[in-house]
Amino acid sequence: MMASQHSDAPHSMADETLFAPGTQPVNLSRRRFLLGSAGVASGALVLGFGIPLGASRVQAVDASGGIALDVPAFLEIRPDNTVRFLSPFMEGGQGTFTAMAQLVGEEMDMDPATFVVEAAPAGKVFQIMPGGRRMTGGSSSVRSSYTTMRRLGALARAMLVEAGARKLGVPAASLTTEPGKIVHAASGRSLSYGEVAGGALDLPVPDGAGIALKDPAVFRWIGKPVARLDMRMKSTGKAVYSIDCKVDGMLQAAVQHAPRLGLQPGAIRNEAAIKAMTGVHSVHTLEGAVAVVAPYWWHARQAADALEVDWVEPADPASLRYMPADFGTEAFTKTLASQTGRGEEAEKAGDIDSAFASAAKSFTATYKSQYLHHAQLEPPSTLARFNTDGTLDLWLPNQVPEMFQAIIAGKVGLTPDQVRINSPLLGGFFGRHFHYNDGNPYPHAIALAKATGKPVKVIWSREEEMLRDPLRPMAVVQFRGALDAQGWPLALDVVSATEGPSEGIANKRGKELDDSALEGITGKAYAIPNRRIAQNFVKNAPTLAYWRSVGNSMNDFFYECFLDEMADQGGKDPYALRLKLLEGNERLTTLLKAAVDLSGGWKRGPYTASDGTRRARGLAMASPFGTEAAAVAEVSIKDGEVVVHEVWEALDPGSIVNPAIIAAQANSAIALGLSQVLVEAAEYEDGMPVARNFDAYSILPPDRMAKVSVKIIESGAKMGGIGEPPLPAIPPAVVNAVSTLTGKRVRAMPLSTQSFEA
Amino acid sequence: MKLEINGEVHELDAEPDMPLLWALRDVLGMTGTKYGCGIAQCGACSVLVDGAVTRSCVLPVGSLEGSKVTTIEAMEADPVGGKVVEAWVRHQVPQCGYCQSGQVMAAVSLLKNTAKPTQEDVRAAMINLCRCGTYNAIHAALSDLAENAGKENA
Ligand code: FES
Ligand code: FES
Numbered sequence: 001m002m003a004s005q006h007s008d009a010p011h012s013m014a015d016e017t018l019f020a021p022g023t024q025p026v027n028l029s030r031r032r033f034l035l036g037s038a039g040v041a042s043g044a045l046v047l048g049f050g051i052p053l054g055a056s057r058v059q060a061v062d063a064s065g066g067i068a069l070d071v072p073a074f075l076e077i078r079p080d081n082t083v084r085f086l087s088p089f090m091e092g093g094q095g096t097f098t099a100m101a102q103l104v105g106e107e108m109d110m111d112p113a114t115f116v117v118e119a120a121p122a123g124k125v126f127q128i129m130p131g132g133r134r135m136t137g138g139s140s141s142v143r144s145s146y147t148t149m150r151r152l153g154a155l156a157r158a159m160l161v162e163a164g165a166r167k168l169g170v171p172a173a174s175l176t177t178e179p180g181k182i183v184h185a186a187s188g189r190s191l192s193y194g195e196v197a198g199g200a201l202d203l204p205v206p207d208g209a210g211i212a213l214k215d216p217a218v219f220r221w222i223g224k225p226v227a228r229l230d231m232r233m234k235s236t237g238k239a240v241y242s243i244d245c246k247v248d249g250m251l252q253a254a255v256q257h258a259p260r261l262g263l264q265p266g267a268i269r270n271e272a273a274i275k276a277m278t279g280v281h282s283v284h285t286l287e288g289a290v291a292v293v294a295p296y297w298w299h300a301r302q303a304a305d306a307l308e309v310d311w312v313e314p315a316d317p318a319s320l321r322y323m324p325a326d327f328g329t330e331a332f333t334k335t336l337a338s339q340t341g342r343g344e345e346a347e348k349a350g351d352i353d354s355a356f357a358s359a360a361k362s363f364t365a366t367y368k369s370q371y372l373h374h375a376q377l378e379p380p381s382t383l384a385r386f387n388t389d390g391t392l393d394l395w396l397p398n399q400v401p402e403m404f405q406a407i408i409a410g411k412v413g414l415t416p417d418q419v420r421i422n423s424p425l426l427g428g429f430f431g432r433h434f435h436y437n438d439g440n441p442y443p444h445a446i447a448l449a450k451a452t453g454k455p456v457k458v459i460w461s462r463e464e465e466m467l468r469d470p471l472r473p474m475a476v477v478q479f480r481g482a483l484d485a486q487g488w489p490l491a492l493d494v495v496s497a498t499e500g501p502s503e504g505i506a507n508k509r510g511k512e513l514d515d516s517a518l519e520g521i522t523g524k525a526y527a528i529p530n531r532r533i534a535q536n537f538v539k540n541a542p543t544l545a546y547w548r549s550v551g552n553s554m555n556d557f558f559y560e561c562f563l564d565e566m567a568d569q570g571g572k573d574p575y576a577l578r579l580k581l582l583e584g585n586e587r588l589t590t591l592l593k594a595a596v597d598l599s600g601g602w603k604r605g606p607y608t609a610s611d612g613t614r615r616a617r618g619l620a621m622a623s624p625f626g627t628e629a630a631a632v633a634e635v636s637i638k639d640g641e642v643v644v645h646e647v648w649e650a651l652d653p654g655s656i657v658n659p660a661i662i663a664a665q666a667n668s669a670i671a672l673g674l675s676q677v678l679v680e681a682a683e684y685e686d687g688m689p690v691a692r693n694f695d696a697y698s699i700l701p702p703d704r705m706a707k708v709s710v711k712i713i714e715s716g717a718k719m720g721g722i723g724e725p726p727l728p729a730i731p732p733a734v735v736n737a738v739s740t741l742t743g744k745r746v747r748a749m750p751l752s753t754q755s756f757e758a
Numbered sequence: 759m760k761l762e763i764n765g766e767v768h769e770l771d772a773e774p775d776m777p778l779l780w781a782l783r784d785v786l787g788m789t790g791t792k793y794g795c796g797i798a799q800c801g802a803c804s805v806l807v808d809g810a811v812t813r814s815c816v817l818p819v820g821s822l823e824g825s826k827v828t829t830i831e832a833m834e835a836d837p838v839g840g841k842v843v844e845a846w847v848r849h850q851v852p853q854c855g856y857c858q859s860g861q862v863m864a865a866v867s868l869l870k871n872t873a874k875p876t877q878e879d880v881r882a883a884m885i886n887l888c889r890c891g892t893y894n895a896i897h898a899a900l901s902d903l904a905e906n907a908g909k910e911n912a
Contacts, residue, residue, distance in 0.1 A: 093854030093890045227850065234855025235846035235862055237790020237830030244789040252784070278773060296772075298780035377794045377802055377856040377889045427792075427856030428889045462795045660850060664895070668853055671891020694799035694887065702884055705893040 075104070075156055081180050081194035083110055086120035088128050089141035090399060091230060092376075092426030092433075093668070094723045095661035096141045098228045100149055102221045102657055103142075107153030107214060108160075109177040110193065112226050122401035122421035136399045137434065137546065139625040139721020142657050146719060147213070154211045163196040179220070225660030230425070241427045243381045243459055245395040250383065250455040251281055253448050254301035255289040257467045258311050260687045261438055261543065262322035265290050266310035277303045286447050288438070293448055297459055304461075321438060321507050325687045327541040329474070332684075333368060336476035336497040336538055343495045343534030346513050347522040350530030352482075355491035359482035362491075363569055365562055367479065368748045369554035370681035372472035372547055375699050378427020379465050384445035385455035390414070395422040395457075396442050397433040404435055404442070412446060430672065431546035432469065436505060438543055439470045463692040470505070471682055472547035473498055473540065475554060477521070479562045482530075487570025488580065489563075491530035494521055496558075497538050500551065504544025509537065516546070520555025520728055525588050525623060526563070526581035542684065548672055549724035552624040557677070557749065560620035560732035565745060574619055574736065575602045587652060587715050588628060592621060595630035595650035598711045602632075606741050606758070609636070614758040615645065618736025622728035626720030627653040631670075633706070633733035635741060637758040642738055642751045644674055644706040649726055651710065654717035666710040666726040673730025675700035679752045698752065761822055763788070764832035774820020779803045781819045782829060790830040790859050794887070801886025804860035804867075805829050811867035811883075830859040839866050841903060849899040853890035860886045861896055868900075874907040875900065 076084040085104060091097040101112035120126040127134040129144045157177060164182035165172035168189060176183050183190045216222070233239045258264065265285045268274070274283055274292065279299030284291045290307050294300035314320055356362055382396040392414060398404050401421040409416040426433060433440075441458045448456040460468070475498035482491035500517025503509050513535055515522075522533050547553055567577040575596060582588045596602045596619070605616035613636040621630045631649040635642055647670050656662060679698040683690040691697035710726075735746050742756050761770045763786070772781045779796075782788045782805075794802030796815045803815040806828035833839030842865045845851075852858045861884070868875055868883040875883070880900045888896070 093852070095853075227847075228852075230855065231847045231850055231852055232843070234852035234858050235843045236834055237859040237862075239855045240789075241856060243793065244783075246787070246789075296776075296780060296784040298776050298784065375889055377792075377800065377854070377887070379793065426854060428854040430889075459793075462797075664850060664853060664892075667894055668891040671893065672889075675891075693797055694795045695797055699887060699889060700891065701887060702893045702896070703881060705891065708894055 075152070077156070077160070077193050077197040079194045079197060081192045082114045082116060083108075084116045084118070086126070087117050088120050088126045088134055088145065090119050090136040090423055090426055090429070091117070092136070092429040094141075094665060095228055095658065096136065097230060098226060099142045099657045099661065100145070101229060102226050103146060103149035104153040104156070106219060106222045107150045108156045109179055110153075111179045112221055112229070114180065115229060117229060119423035120401075121423070122405040122416070122419070124402070127402060134400070134402060135434075136429075137431065139627070139724045143626065143719040143721060146657070150213050151211070154213055158211055160193050160196055164191050167191060167196055222657055224658070226658055228661065240424050241378050242383065242395055242397045242424045243378055243427070245383045245424060245457065247383065247385055247455045250385075250457055251293050251295060251448075251452060252297040252300050253291045253293045253444065253456050253458045254297060254304035254461060255286070255291045255441075255444055255458065255464055256304045256307045256309065257289045257464050259467070260311075260323035260325065261288065261468075262314045262317055262320045263311040264288060264314065266312040269308040269310065270306070274303050274307055277306070282452060283307075284448060284451055286444055289444065291444055291448055291458070293452055293456060297457075301461055321543055323541050323687045327687045328685045329371065329683045332540070333474070333476060336474070337366060337368070339476070339495075339497040339536045339538060341495075341536050343536040344513055345532060345534045346518045347531060347533040350491070352491045352493050352530045352532045355530035356480070356482050356493070359490050360485040360487075361569060362480065362482040363565070364481075365479045365565055365745070365747060367477045367558045367561065369475050369557065370749055371474045371542065371683070372676060372680050373466060373469050373682050373697060374428075374430045374432035374545070374547060375694075375697065376426070376428030376430055376432050379460050379462050380432070380441050381457060381459040382440070382442040382445035383455065383457040384442065384449040386449055391418045391420060392446070393420045393422065394442060394445070395424060396440070396445075397426050397429065398423055398435075399429060399433045400435060407435060408442065408446070411443070430548040431550070434505075434546055436470045436543065436545060437507070439468050439545070462694070466689055466692045466697065468543075470543035470545035472553060473501055473504060473517070473544050475558070477558045479558070481562065481566045481569065483566065483570045487572055489526075489528045489566050489570070489577075492528050492532075494533045494559075495536055496521060496534070496555075497536040499538060499540045499544060500535070501544045501546050503537070504540060516551040518555060519551035520622065520624065521559050523623060524559055525585055526578070527583065528581065541687075548669065549624050549727040552622055552724070552728035553676065554731075554749070556620065556622040556624070556728035557731040557735065560622070560729070561735050561739070561747065564618070564736045564739065573604065575604070578619065578621065587717060588621070588630075590715070591628050591650050591652050591713060592630045594711050594713055595619075595632050595648055598650060598709055599632040599634075599646075599648040604740055605737075613638075614741065616737045616741035618733045618738070618740060620729040620732035620736060622725070624721070624725045624728050626718065627651060627722065627725035628720070629725050629729045631729035631733040633730065633737050635734060635737040637741065637756045640755040640757070642678060642734070642756060644678070644704070644734055646707045646709070647674075647730065647733070648709045649711070649729065650713060651726060652713040652715050652717070653720040653722055653725070655714050655719050656712060659712055662712055662722050663710050665722050667708050669724060669726035670708050670730050671700055671705055673727040674704065674706060674734065677731035677734050677749050677751060678704060679750050681750050681753065759819065759823055761819060761827065762825070763827045764829060765826075770819060772819055775818045778805065778814035778817045778819050778822060778827065782814065788829060788831055792856055792859055794857070799887070800857070801860040801864065802857050804863040804886060806863060806867055809867070809870060811864050830862060833862055833866065836866070838869050842866050842869065842899075845899040845903050849895050849902065851892055851895040851899050853892055857886060857888045857890070858892075861888065861892075865896070865900060865903075869903060869907075875904050877901075880904070
């Protein structure tokens with residue numbers, strides 16, 4: 001008998017999902033194969049859930065175009081009372097797998113520590129984000145699925161309780177749960193979830209509408225610093241990344257890319273010699289590259305590097321994202337700086353013309369940012385295998401499995417469900433593993449698997465990666481500021497010469513401006529009454545990408561540094577100025593004060609620290625990805641180089657799931673922010689990247705990391721993201737400190753290209 | 759050629775100039791040791807050769823006859839390695855984890871040579887890159903290990 005609150009008819013979509021032939025078991029067996037794990041244990045409960053959305057949301061989704069409403073996910077409860085969970089989101093270090101286990105486990109009443117989590121394969125059932133989408137990016141995993149994952153856990157619990165009721169012969173309403181078990185208090189009997197998992201398999205999935213979620217006041221795991229599930233495997237070399245994947249009969253391949261995008265391979269001058277090299281299986285001409293296949297990657301790589309290829313210019317470069325032979329970042333910076341147009345307006349308030357006309361003081365400044373590599377430590381790879389039944393298996397790093405699936409299916413002439421996307425752990429991503437037209441190795445792997453009739457794993461060497469890694473855009477931004485008679489900001493006029501990452505990836509402009517081009521200059525909370533913020537679109541030669549915190553990664557640097565200039569021009573303290581411009585904004589005032597308090601009180605400097613060094617501090621704020629951030633950085637100068645001693649950052653994501661993961665993510669994002677502002681720049685000369693590996697492309701080394709303190713504020717506002725938001729305030733906090741310390745305004749990143757005196 | 763890895767002698771079918779990294783990963787199927795740069799810049803490929811931390815991506819296997827190679831796969835069972843792994847878990851060091859095999863090997867090498875390293879020792883020894891920025895967590899784990907050196911259950 002069903003418990004009263006579960007008495008509705010079983011949800012039809014759920015049944016369909018539960019029993020759809022060849023879905024989950026197929027996926028699991030693939031994973032078992034890949035990971036050498038035990039796979040589905042006999043007697044395990046394997047559940048696919050239809051989770052009906054609440055009525056208001058259903059209507060909202062319907063109104064937006066009739067997107068499928070059911071939100072199935074995937075759980076396996078094993079007889080040994082552990083849980084296997086297929087996560088809709090990829091794990092790349094950001095802690096998503098653990099957060100998902102917390103959300104599901106909380107409502108299921110199952111310790112997240114008992115969860116084994118893997119990335120779900122591509123499939124409509126896993127597209128649980130609003131609008132029927134799925135991606136791991138935009139710092140959106142937890143906030144977009146917070147309720148959905150809890151409902152999933154609650155449904156699982158209801159089924160387990162029902163199965164327990166049947167086994168014990170008591171009404172479900174007389175049962176309660178404790179972590180991992182069903183308890184019948186009246187008789188003192190209990191059953192582990194594992195013991196009833198087999199019985200629960202035969203039950204209909206209850207209607208989610210009748211199931212209540214827990215009161216947050218009694219949360220056992222959500223909001224707690226639950227230990228991450230992947231720590232031991234990642235400390236012992238057992239974690240499996242795409243680059244580690246292996247299947248029977250597999251060959252490996254290395255490529256030599258065309259030195260410039262758009263060129264195609266012509267004659268291979270030394271083909272015979274290459275084919276005679278140790279271990280070489282075959283040589284293949286591909287789109288924009290030549291590949292060498294061998295059983296061992298080292299042999300393939302040696303041979304690929306030795307290829308002498310005649311590269312042929314395209315007949316119609318305009319039709320492509322083409323890298324001209326004369327492209328260089330130095331000249332391109334000048335091109336960006338020489339743009340004089342007023343650009344297209346992205347944000348406007350008040351009347352800047354009359355504000356500037358009536359201003360007591362006005363001034364200008366030009367800022368610049370650099371191209372950046374993702375430089376995730378795992379070089380990209382893809383393993384492709386055509387199966388005898390005509391299907392294609394791919395193991396590849398990706399942030400958007402269904403998108404890869406659809407595009408690949410189209411390219412190879414299969415239906416999407418014939419293309420299985422397996423998503424191993426990501427060895428870092430930071431935006432690298434979205435679908436980029438010329439930036440993913442899968443086309444090579446597929447072409448080579450076809451050509452050789454064998455499974456092929458392609459690994460791009462670090463050098464080949466840095467030739468095709470799409471870049472974080474650069475920008476030159478012209479600021480004009482105006483102050484009133486009291487020295488307070490009156491007007492702000494900003495024109496950024498840049499190409500946004502979205503329009504860069506699409507390789508064409510959209511109907512609207514690309515939000516990601518200017519976010520962080522637009523959308524600021526400060527009360528500056530007259531504003532005009534515009535983009536001067538300038539197409540870039542290199543391919544562009546999303547990079548951790550996207551537009552905010554550079555735009556908050558521009559804005560927050562110019563804001564300090566406005567403070568100085570008006571004779572105001574930058575902390576006092578920000579407080580004034582945030583008057584009435586309780587959330588941001590609290591946040592800013594929290595960051596300053598965390599640093600021991602506002603102390604701009606310069607001052608002499610106890611070790612005798614001259615130091616100064618800088619302040620900055622950012623509002624990226626639904627979370628609010630405020631940071632203070634302390635710097636000194638040593639041998640002409642900037643040293644960042646300490647960073648204090650306050651974050652308000654509204655509410656949280658795991659404070660320990662947030663602190664770790666803040667450290668990580670702060671490190672990337674420091675890397676960008678201190679040492680990183682991807683430069684081009686003669687159409688080629690100057691740096692092709694970490695010898696010439698610097699990323700933050702251990703001895704340049706700052707001490708970090710993080711304060712998390714739960715204001716109760718709508719939940720925001722975590723992976724990216726701590727980054728954007730870091731570069732401006734550092735640069736504002738450097739400007740204070742040196743007495744000279746610094747307006748460009750990275751600082752390593754400039755020399756400083758304290 | 760013969761190659762001793764984690765106390766076991768392997769008959770290795772590889773030419774002498776193949777780097778140890780690729781002999782481990784491809785010939786022997788031991789993928790715990792990672793490829794990050796291939797030019798001795800990042801440290802993802804760190805292993806111990808006769809106890810000293812070494813970047814295996816630039817180390818030809820031909821130079822290793824008679825040497826003892828130790829990889830991440832042996833760390834849980836190693837007295838020092840086991841402690842490092844526990845400290846890594848306790849301090850929740852890894853993020854993506856890709857650099858962490860190398861980080862653990864560097865830490866083990868440090869602690870095998872200097873049971874109670876100073877902050878300076880740690881700074882000098884822990885030079886592998888981590889794109890995820892786990893540097894502070896690595897230092898916390900090593901401070902913990904240094905403080906508890908010699909104590910039971912450290
Ligand atoms: S792979 Fe050997 S140091 Fe980077
Ligand atoms: S944990 Fe990702 S590179 Fe270090």
